[in-house]
Amino acid sequence: MPNNRTNKTIAGYHLLMILSAVDFRVSAAEDEVIREYIVEEFPFRVNLDREMEIISSLRPDEWERHFLKMMDDFYDDATEEERYNLIQFAIELTKADSVITNEENKYLNLLFEHWKPEEA
Numbered sequence: 631m632p633n634n635r636t637n638k639t640i641a642g643y644h645l646l647m648i649l650s651a652v653d654f655r656v657s658a659a660e661d662e663v664i665r666e667y668i669v670e671e672f673p674f675r676v677n678l679d680r681e682m683e684i685i686s687s688l689r690p691d692e693w694e695r696h697f698l699k700m701m702d703d704f705y706d707d708a709t710e711e712e713r714y715n716l717i718q719f720a721i722e723l724t725k726a727d728s729v730i731t732n733e734e735n736k737y738l739n740l741l742f743e744h745w746k747p748e749e750a
Contacts, residue, residue: 638707641703643678644681644684644697645720646720646723648693649697649723652690653733660723698740701745716741
């Protein structure tokens with residue numbers, strides 16, 4: 631039965647993809663972090679083309695709303711450890727190209743502010 635919630639692993643993928651796009655350039659190093667997330671987190675076959683189509687269809691002024699929704703979906707299904715792990719991927723992603731832009735910092739802060747990780 632379909633619902634409006636997204637599987638936490640797919641939601642995490644959306645979060646990382648938006649985070650990588652907010653500075654309007656995706657480096658090879660950022661792409662590698664996302665690939666690492668996919669290998670580690672996707673225990674089943676998923677149509678990433680479909681997910682990329684959803685993400686690509688978003689206008690930049692829709693990114694934050696979608697990011698917040700995906701944060702909520704991920705949070706609802708994830709343990710504290712899984713949230714911490716995703717934040718670690720997000721930090722690694724923002725540092726991957728050796729430049730943390732204001733936009734990347736803004737989205738990273740959304741994760742910290744809304745999830746309030748104890749040790750991150």
